[in-house]
Amino acid sequence: MTASRYDVLGIGNAIVDVIARAEDDFLVAHGMNKGAMALIDEARAKKIYDAMGSATESSGGSAANTIVGVASFGGRAAFVGKVKNDELGRAFTHDIRAARVGFDTPPASDGPSTARCYIMVTPDGERTMNTFLGAAQDLHPKDIDEATIAASAVIYLEGYLWDPPHAKAAFVKAAEIAHKSNRKVALTLSDAFCVSRYRAEFLDLIRKGTVDIVFANESELLSLYETADFDTAAKQMRSEAKLAVVTRSEKGCVVITRDGVEAVQAMPIEKVVDVTGAGDLFAAGFLVGHSHGKDHRTSARLGALAAAEVIQHIGARPAVSLKSLAAENGLATS
Numbered sequence: 001m002t003a004s005r006y007d008v009l010g011i012g013n014a015i016v017d018v019i020a021r022a023e024d025d026f027l028v029a030h031g032m033n034k035g036a037m038a039l040i041d042e043a044r045a046k047k048i049y050d051a052m053g054s055a056t057e058s059s060g061g062s063a064a065n066t067i068v069g070v071a072s073f074g075g076r077a078a079f080v081g082k083v084k085n086d087e088l089g090r091a092f093t094h095d096i097r098a099a100r101v102g103f104d105t106p107p108a109s110d111g112p113s114t115a116r117c118y119i120m121v122t123p124d125g126e127r128t129m130n131t132f133l134g135a136a137q138d139l140h141p142k143d144i145d146e147a148t149i150a151a152s153a154v155i156y157l158e159g160y161l162w163d164p165p166h167a168k169a170a171f172v173k174a175a176e177i178a179h180k181s182n183r184k185v186a187l188t189l190s191d192a193f194c195v196s197r198y199r200a201e202f203l204d205l206i207r208k209g210t211v212d213i214v215f216a217n218e219s220e221l222l223s224l225y226e227t228a229d230f231d232t233a234a235k236q237m238r239s240e241a242k243l244a245v246v247t248r249s250e251k252g253c254v255v256i257t258r259d260g261v262e263a264v265q266a267m268p269i270e271k272v273v274d275v276t277g278a279g280d281l282f283a284a285g286f287l288v289g290h291s292h293g294k295d296h297r298t299s300a301r302l303g304a305l306a307a308a309e310v311i312q313h314i315g316a317r318p319a320v321s322l323k324s325l326a327a328e329n330g331l332a333t334s
Contacts, residue, residue: 009152012063013136014081022120059095069284072322078102084135088114125272137164150181159190186213264300267308277316281306
């Protein structure tokens with residue numbers, strides 16, 4: 001196998017996050033399911049934006065956040081996602097390239113505007129997301145460059161990509177190219193409601209070996225196997241997945257392989273401010289460790305470190321160098 005150009009290449013929805021604090025009664029008044037992600041149209045997007053309080057804008061998107069995290073750890077990172085050639089699209093492009101991430105997907109010149117996600121952060125740090133996919137749903141198989149996929153050690157795909165049909169086809173094309181080149185394919189299940197929409201298809205991807213690494217949180221795992229019992233779901237995942245990592249908030253995570261289930265503790269924090277991006281950044285740390293040949297426990301500790309950093313401030317991307325933070329905590333990334 002030839003040497004890789006990138007440690008991790010992410011494919012996902014290119015989204016600009018619009019984040020505001022909100023009380024629980026705001027969610028109720030606007031018919032939002034707390035802690036979930038809902039897809040919305042442009043009219044509802046405008047209605048929510050008009051009702052929101054003071055907000056901050058930052059480039060986001062699940063896989064894009066992960067890839068920025070990989071770069072912050074010093075990993076070689078690239079991203080594939082669709083924006084429009086508009087103000088938000090140019091902001092997204094600037095931000096991801098400024099984070100030292102390769103991003104060469106041509107912007108759309110017409111069609112819907114760049115995707116945006118309105119994120120309500122309640123006082124307990126929980127985030128509730130309302131996503132207008134816009135231009136992101138126009139990601140197409142033609143946007144997948146075979147040479148770039150073949151030159152990436154791990155291809156990381158977000159479950160949210162299963163919503164737009166063309167993006168789903170791009171996902172499958174990338175996985176096929178990656179395996180043909182002896183590369184690994186990772187999938188994050190993204191959201192329990194996303195799992196409920198595509199349960200059969202996600203299980204098929206796992207059982208057929210289309211994905212080599214599965215990332216999920218506890219609620220996503222339980223949704224996948226339609227059970228309320230964690231041990232039952234973990235046992236089922238162990239029998240079907242090559243490698244799975246399931247995050248459990250303050251309980252840490254478990255790494256699931258055919259050999260067994262290993263628990264890894266969470267990193268200590270002072271205060272939860274905003275859990276947006278916790279799973280995304282956990283995946284970043286794990287993938288950096290994995291692509292650099294670290295054992296599963298070390299990779300999981302890198303993930304836990306990144307998740308702990310991002311939940312202690314507003315926003316879904318690291319506020320400090322994760323490579324330096326890892327070194328301070330005795331965790332080498334290379």
